[in-house]
Amino acid sequence: MATPAARWLPSVLLVALSGCCAAGPPAPPSHLQCYRQCHETHCLGGIQCIWDPEPDPKIPTNYSLHWEPASSEDGHATSGTSQSGFIGRKDFSHGELRVWVQARNQYGSAKSEEIVFNTEDIIKPLPPKFSSSYQEPLEIHWNTTCAQLAIGTCEVRHRTEEDRDWPGHESGLHGVYTFLDPQPGTVYEFQVRCACMTGLTSDWSTILRIKSAESAPVGEVDVWRDCGMSTTSQDCFLTWKNLSNSQARGLILGYEVRIVYNNGTSSLMNMSTAEPSSHLVYDDMKWCLDSPLKDLLSASVSAYNALGATVPSYLAMPRRAGKEPNDQPMYLQMNQDNLTVSWDGPAQLSDKLKEYVVQYKEAGCPPGQGFDWIKVNKSQTTAFFKGQFKKSTQYQVSLLAVSSSHQVHQLASVAGYSSQTTPSAVPLFEVSSIGATDVTLSWEPVPISKQNGLILYYQIGLNTQEVYNVSASPQQKKMSFNVEHLRPGQSYVVWIKAVTAAGPGENVTTDFKTNSSQDADLLSIVLKVVLPVIFLIFFLLAVVLWFCRRGNKVCPLMSRCLYEKVPDPGNSHIFRQLKHQINEPLDWICIPHEPQPKISVLEVVEKKSQASDSDGLTKPVVGDGCSQMNCQNDQKEDAVTDECDRTDRRYGREEYSKMVDSDEEKDGCWSSLEEENISSGYEKHFMPTAQEIL
Structure with a gap:
């Protein structure tokens, strides 16, 4: 036994299906034509009629062909297919006929327009x-x-x-x-x-x-350069388009490419279209060299067939790379089928401007692929591309100006998407530095191939309390953001995600703990007190050194640390005599450097023989036979010996032996200066020995 629900369920389904199919009478057939087909030897007696039925009817529809003599209502009908019907020769008489088609379904019928014709006038x-x-x-x-x-x-x-x-x-x-x-x-x-x-x-x-018959090609090859996503890059590749049929005027057999280098040399390459070389890449009606244009001054391309060649098309290469201004407003309208680029033209056209070039490059494509360009007249401000643009893929669209001297300047460059989706997560997110009340966060931007749209900004959240929007431009290899007003010694969880017009992407999370206040105070003291003191000390030392050296002076105060290898003039006999003449303490005197000072003369001679003393000591003989020890005894009788000893002990210096001034060359022993065996002598310490000289 059927329940009430089972009884009304089929009715509901029928009503639903009827509403879905838009129930009603069929549309009337259209474009009715009738003719009698003739062959080479005879014409058919019957009449063939054709018409256009309702396009894609939702309900099954039957079609019938109707006719009757134009002068009577003795009508006939025959069923036919949805598009044609046939009237047999026995079913009509020559003369005028009235014909129409009727369509019928379960909801009603519809009739086409009637046509009237003479059966002798429809021979085809x-x-x-x-x-x-x-x-x-x-x-x-x-x-x-x-x-x-x-x-x-x-x-x-x-x-x-x-x-x-x-x-x-x-x-x-x-x-x-x-x-x-x-x-x-x-x-x-x-x-x-x-x-x-x-x-x-x-x-x-x-x-x-x-x-049609061939002739020599005309016009110029449309040649340009593919520099990837950046038009200022030095890694550019030469590319050009096929000539149109109206320009080729026959089968293009190949291209001649001439390269001129910065050093003045040039090379000529012949690229055959029948058997392209390994250095030539062909993609979608475009050709591209597989080697970058480095150290190039210019390039030219010409196409040739069996009857001639085109005029070489010239392209100048930039002398240097660099970021050019990008302040020209440019507007994009982009979908999967086409791209429209427009820009604001100059108020007055320059005579130096030759044309504009609008180009796009698909992100991640190798040289020569996913790349196209259009050259437009300088009076135009719109360019149109037709193609299949991929979803969620970045296309770098650039506007460039070409001068009459073939120099190229970039005016604008923007990223475009045919459709956008949410971006991927950032590849790296970390804490770069931590303070007591602030922290610096750093991250790597989402790669271009995974941005899936134009990234508007990055969102950074802290413990679900604060959310910061950080601009995504200009994009750098590594971006950073400083979060302030944090609590010392507090643990935090921080996240980041990229946002496009389609919405935010995936979160990347990390955590950190701020420094305590004591550590922060200590670090503050080190930074605010210790470092300035150290800097001040070094500054004072530099000032003292500069004042001492400004007049080519030697200061005893700094002789230990800065003039360690400079001999102390206080040990000289001349200086000792000078000290007795002036009553000034030696401690803080800076002796000026005289242009022509009076110096002691030291004569070094080779030792001839040695003599033995009675106590067994060996004495070298110098000059006229006077022994070194005797000479030393004579010299030690000088009145300034005691004062010298006191001075040496006073300044902590080694005692040096007396040296003879040129004023004292009255002694017979001065003709040949004694060579001392002890290493504490002033002249011995700072003057070379005879062995070192000879």
């Missing part, structure tokens, strides 16, 4: 057949039949292989057509239809393709 011949064609001049021939009827005129239409429409039409022809002034080396498509003297025009014939 078969489509013509091409018999021959010629290249020069470009000419086609065809044949057509009308059975026992006379042949009427024909109509020809033509287009290039690249066209979709048929822009050319010629009528009133009879079996032949000559195409005047075709583009050289271009493939043309032709179709013909004819009519008999009475009746309808035939259907169009099959398409005939024929190539």
Whole structure:
């Protein structure tokens, strides 16, 4: 036994399905045509009718063909397919007929418009057949039949292989057509239809393709450079487009590429299109060299066929790389099918400006791929690209100006997306420095290939309390942000995520703990007190050293640390005599450097022989036979010896032996100066020995 719910459920489903299918009578058929088909020897007696049914009917629909003599209402009907019907010869009489089509479904019927015609006026011949064609001049021939009827005129239409429409039409022809002034080396498509003297025009014939005669190419090759995502990069690759058929005027056999280097040398490369070399990459009607243009001054490209070559197309290379100004406003309208770029033109056009170049580069694509450009007149401010732009993929769109001297300057460069989604997470997020009340966070930006849209800013959150929006521009290799007003010795959890127009991406989280207040105070003391004191000490030492050296003076105060290897003049006999003449303490005297000081003369001679003393000591003999020990005894009788000893002990210096001044050369021993064996002598300590000289 069925429940109440089971009884009304089918009714609900029926109502739902009826509403879904938009129930109602069918649409009336349209474009009804009727004709009698003629062959080469005879014409068919029956009448063929065709029409256009309702497009994609939701409900099954039946079609029926109706006719009756125009002078009576003795009608006939026959069922047919959804697009055509046939009236047999026995079902009508020659004369005028009225014909219509009726469509019917379960909700009603609809009738097409009626057509009235004479059965003798609807004879339709078969489509013509091409018999021959010629290249020069470009000419086609065809044949057509009308059975026992006379042949009427024909109509020809033509287009290039690249066209979709048929822009050319010629009528009133009879079996032949000559195409005047075709583009050289271009493939043309032709179709013909004819009519008999009475009746309808035939259907169009099959398409005939024929190539016009070749000639030398014209124009210039569209050459440019692919510098990746940055137009100022030095790693640029030479690229150029195929010539159009109207420019190629035949089969392009290859390209000649001439490279001029900065040192004045040049090289010529012949690139065949039939067998491209390993250095040439072809992609989507564009060619590209696989080596970067480094140390290049300029490049030129020309295309050639069997009959000639184009004028070389010149491209100047930038002398230096650098970031150019990017203040020209530029606007993008981009979807998956096309890209429209517009910009604000200058108030007054410059004579030095030749043209604009608008280009785009797909992120992550190798050289020569995902790249296109358009050169526009300097009076234009809009460029249009048609292509298949990928979703969530960055395209770097740039506007450049080319001067009359072929110099290139970037005006603007922006990133565009056909559609955007949420970005990926940042690859690295860390704490770079920690204080008591602040912390510095650093992170690596989301890579271009994973941004999935234009990143507007980065969101940083702290313990779900504070959220900071950090601008994503200018993008750097590593970005940072300083969070202040934190509590000392407190633990925090911090997160970051990138945000595009489609929304925020994934979070990346880390944690940290701020320093205690004692550590912060100690660090503050070190930074505020100790470091300035150390700096002041070094500054004072530098000032003292500068004052002492400014007049080429030697200061005893600094002799220990700065003049350790400079001999102390206080140990000289001359200086000791000078000290007795002036009553000034020696401790803080700075002796000026005299331009021509009186100096002691030291004569060093080679030892001839040695003599032995009675106590067994060996004495070297110098001069006229006076022994070194005797000479020393004579010299030690000088009155200044005691004072010298006191001075040496006073300044902590070693005692040096007396040295003889040039004023004292009255002693017979001065003719040959004694060489002392002890190492404490002033002259021995600072003067070279005879062995070192000889």
